[in-house]
Amino acid sequence: MKILKFGGTSVANAENIRRCIAIVESKSDSTIVVVSALGGITDLLQHTAILASERDSSYMSSYTTIENRHLEVVRALIPVANQAGVLSNVIRQLNELETLLQGCFYLGELSSKTKDVIFSFGERLSSFIIAEAFKFRAADCVHVPSGQLIKTNNRYGRAVVDFAMTDQLIQDYFAKDKHAIYVMPGFVAESKDGQITTLGRGGSDYTAAIVAAALHAADLEIWTDVSGIFTANPKVVKQARVIEQISFQEAMELSHFGAKVLYPSAIEPILPKKIDMYIKNTFEPNSNGSLVTHASLDDNRIVRGISNVDNIALMTLEGPGMVGVAGISKRLFEVLAKEEINVVFITQASSEHSICFAVTKVDAHRAEAVINDEFAFEIDYGKVRPVQVELGMSIVAIVGNNIKSHQGVSGKMFSALGRNNINICAIAQGASERNISAVILEKDAKKALNVLHEAFFEEVTVQVNLFVMGVGNVGGKFLEQVYNQGDFLREHLKINLRVIGVANSKQMLFNEEGLDTEAIKTLNETGVPMQGYAFLEQIKELNLRNSVFVDNTANQGVAMSYESYLRNSIGIVTCNKIACSSTMEYYRSLKFLSKKYSASFLYETNVGAGLPIIDTIKNLVASGDRVQEIQAVLSGSLNFIFNQYDGSKPFVEVVKQAQAEGYTEPNPYIDLSGVDVKRKLLILARESGYGYEDSDIKVKSFLPERCAEVQNVEQLFEILANEEAHFKALLDMANKKGAKLRVVANFKKGEATVELQAVDGTHPFYQLEGKDNIVLFYTDRYTEQPLLIKGAGAGAEVTASGIFADVIRIANKLN
Template sequence: MKVLKFGGTSVGSVSSILSLRNIVEKEAKRQPVIVVVSALGGVTDHLIATSQFALKGDECWREEYDKMVDRHHKMIDTIITDPYDREQLFKTVDTLFEQLHSIYYGVYLIHDLSQKTQDTIVSYGERLSSNIVSTLIRGSKWFDARKFIKTEEKFGKRSLDSDLTNKLVGKTFAELPRISLVPGFIAQDRDSGDITNLGRGGSDYTAAILAASLDAEVLEIWTDVDGFMTADPRVIKSAYTINELSYIEAMELCNFGAKVVYPPTIYPVCVKNIPIKVKNTFNPDGQGTIIKSHIENNQKPIKGISSIKDTTLITVTGLSMVGVVGVNRRIFTSLANNGISVFLVSQASSENSTSIGVKDGDAEKAVNILNEEFQLEIEDGRMFPMHKESGLATVAIVGENMKHSAGIAGKLFGTLGRSGISVIALAQGSSETNISFVVRGEALRKALNVLHDSFFLSEYKVLNLFICGVGTVGGKLIEQIKSQYDELKQHSHLKLNVVGIASSHNAIFNRDGIDLDNYHELLKTSEESNPEQLRDKILGMNIFNSVFVDCTASKEVAALYLSFLQHNISVIAANKIAASSPYDNYELLKQTALQRGVKFRFETNVGAGLPIIGTINDLRNSGDKILKIEAVLSGTLNFIFNEISNDVPFSETVLRAKEQGYSEPDPRIDLSGTDVIRKLVILTREAGYKVDQEDVEKHLFVPEDYFQCSEEEFWKHLPNLDKEFEKQRKRLAKENKRWRFVATMDHGKTTVALKEVDAMHPFYNLEGSNNIVLLTTERYKEYPMQIQGYGAGASVTAAGVFANIMSIANI
């Protein structure tokens, strides 16, 4: 025998109620079933709201009442096709509505709504729906739950009389019909005979009571979701259905916001070891979630993450609390006596403070109650007035395997810390199946996502990227991300989610990811944006695992890095400005990233895609010391001095460098050595030396006045240098030497200069726009380490940026 319970959404529409019938009739072919139904979706709330109108003497109660009658009538007209059955059902339903109308009218007249009357009013929801479903399912037998679900009053609260109920259930269902139909939720006082109920969600409880009393094979809860999810799918897109849960895990998730099963449902069937299966009425073929005592192959340390919004933390504190017996008893007794539920407790080991979590709606009342309870202690200074902090959220990670897995709490706090999320209060039971903590409400979405990702509940690890700059490098990067997207998802279980793209004037954002096939068009129609607006939007989105990628050369964009790092957003920069800025700013960025547990990466600042900075860092981290760096770091200048010949004068090589995209739009930036100086400063700093751009000794090959005039004057006078360059070039050719613009760091001293190298020098055969770096270290002293390769171009620079992104993803 099975017990099947169908919630409000399962009887809330024509399609769902017809699906209910199919499910029941299919199960009834195998074995007898007891079907428990809730009121039509939303009807219980409608009944209560209408009673409040009547209580206030508001004539609106009549209109609301008519709406309920009309809804039930339309349902009957649509789903009951047999004329006789429809006529008989209308008689039953209209009799119930006449009774309900009389009750509402009485409330309206005397302006009084007792608990007894309210319980009677809400009972009509299930009484109406169960009669409709019973008529729809031919051959079913309707049972009045009031006859066998009995309650009693204990300590001013309504509770189930288990012994009497079990006895009456056994007697009522001694002979089981093929299909039994029972209204959920409603009950009857064992002494007075008054209508009572089992509380919100009580239909689940009704079904569990029947299943336990009759030793059912299984209790099936049919609802509008596929089962328990690893997290709220409205917040976490990658949340998925949990196939199996233990009774304890399910109870913990229910208590902390997972409204799949009414928590009291679990205990009756748990005692009898009867499994609970949660299924979706709208997807009956789905696997659903099964809840039972023992789970096979239960490997993951946590099963799910649940949360409660609108949390208020109330702190009871005072020096007189230390070592005093009974303070906590007074806290909880006073709150319980006033009907306030406490769902989290956190106490300092010094015993001088206790923090409790309540719903925001109960906060003010709770504070007043506690201030009154401890009035004497507050007046004489032994305790402080209650401190209240609202607008918080409570998160719980749940899993029985946590008790066997060391480091769960450490991973939890490390993950939250790296994401910039502060834990305000913490509670963990000795059973180690639940770690609950309180965070600020605005951090809830981020906390849920980062924990879901960190504890491998997600199928993919997600990295959320904000890309600034869609020129040559940024455009190539987006192409590379798009081409590798499916490969990374399939083989690395990594999802690179581009959530923001900004050009020099516009920006687009989408938390779920931007269509990379269409981003150019989206940018054209987007609102204008500036660096400050870009920063505010990114920080406001507050997305987990965020990375800001700067593919610009903008000083204003580089100035945003500190804000991003301070808010736990990693930064990857192709932009050289920040890493070569004044040393104090460079050091601040590095230290902020280190303290916040995020990354500040700028490998492509030197050598495009060549692993120069990474190699220097690896050498230093292994204990080596960088003594000297010699490098050709400008692809532009290397191109110029490789192109110069008898047929191609110096001025022509500069023009070619510009036309072929090797130089900056204004080549003087390259000719002045500014780009090389920035790169040398960055390498020197990464090698462990303190240096600024002003410290670099410069030996340039173009007169200073060429850099002071207009660009037009520059191009006009540049050929004047050709004669001297050609004279020196001929001399070098005779001596079998070549020009190389070399950046040098020797024990912290830095210089850039145009040097002549002979055929024995490693720089001699450097082709095209390639870069080369020689690293002399304490380990590589006699034979310096050499790194050489293509050091310019959008594609290789974008590939270097991509490699930095992957290094963060693989941490």
């Protein structure tokens, strides 16, 4: 005897029912088919009944929808010539339903007993229609009213089964009545005195399990709209995969913590009988699905699955009068039990000063009232505080039989959550050590599930979600590198970079599944306005794990928003020098927030584009060395300009060339005035451990005084053109000495300067070519011969590669 249960989605319409019929007909054994109501009908019945009880005449519109759904299915499944008898029966039942609803309307009430009768129509109608569809196909099929076989008490809404009577009735019925196919309504039962009752949440699964247990079936098949039990909710965790085999104990834990494909009630009857359960997909019948088994599993998987429950209220009862007082816990949970309030999570500190527990959100207000009433005396005398209620919570849990035999599982769980700024409000781990659960903010639940899934199921690959501000010169090259290197990173470094959001000064564009190159090209046409903190707010709303903000701009407003990103545990990679060269207070704040919220803050490209200058200083300082002196050419753009300027063409034309090739800042005045070099030297001094401010660095400008008055780039170029004689004089002076012009940054003995110098052929800076940078570090260890770093220090390509390298550093830390 095969026992199959089909859920509401599986029987939602005629097309889906035909799928179910085909699955049943593929079985060679006699088959019992337990069916749910047509998809959505139970909710609609509840909604309609409530409207009627509130004397809202619109209930008739809902009733008409219910009526039409069932009549449409009959007409689609049964040919016209065979419809009369089926339609007559269905219409008779619908008329009975309409009469009950009218009664609710006239009386203005809806009792638990009436609810059960009204809600039962979903399964009673669907099972009759499906049985008739089998009969039309010449199948040896009979419709079995489940109330005749499953007997309960009169606890309406969640009736308790009398298993002794029920098992005997089921065994007797199927022993004497031999057919190929039996169709039964799930969810519906009958009390011993003949009243219709229902079996509560998951009632159809429960019905199938009751029948399977009574008949000692070899297994039970639950057919639904997913291909089994997943490692996590596949709607939330895209990387979730089907668990091919899972123990009953693990399945019970997952179902308790919200795995909606399975209900605990469906496991209880078959667990003692050692009946296996298959979870299969009606829409992919050839998929293996999941096997829930009593047999021991021989794999070494530590964590079998991750689940969560939303809409949780965390409640805390605490006070000095609880310490050492017997019976507090008994009184607390006894009063909740009397109110039929289910406690889904409990933890208590060893100090006995407090008890923390969780209930569903709908029970929170009632629980608060009865607890405060129970402990009114203690509250009045200050021995116990009124119960504290925190709404908007979710429980996340990792489940696995092997958790108990492996050390460090909880540490790995909490570390993964902590790195992503997911605050843990309460923790519980049962004595069986089969699950570890934590209460977190509900807004963080999606991120938490993805973080934990990555930690326990995707350890070889880490996913980094990028949000890129600035997609022009440098930003465009960066994105190009990300997409070009995607396959290499996944294969060799086990890193998966996804560009989730991009923005320019006017528009921003997001896609939680990732943006491809073609989508980014449409930013200006398909994006939404970029205003204020809109980009940050969208990142916060998405709340994705391993989020990294990449700033490719030179915008001050963006730089001054970094604190907000770090406070939300969003890592930052930036080539924007403004943040690290602003006030020392802000610089230190960013460093502090980076550590506090476990959010990386990397800015290697602030100095030297792709050269490892900042990283070198960090390593020197970390190893106990101290920087005493810095000599550097830190502007690749200025070096390019003075290497190109030989008097054959005006200085202004060389500057324009440098701008066109992407070597200068968008406004070349920042480079020419020495502001850019000043910022870089300030950053190097700070990274070396010196608390310098901007005012501590003196800049000796080589520009004519008129340049200080420029308002825009066009005005700058006009002044430079008119002042060609000034620049020609600087060049002639250097040529007479056999020297070359270099803008040099110096830091020594507490003095820091930026100035144009003419260096002769003996100087290390003389041979600098093109856009090269060079830095000489004199330290406690490098006294006579400095540590030298030299290479290309400007250009979109090398700057983008430096940004890309910082992103990879973050990914490697997460891996």
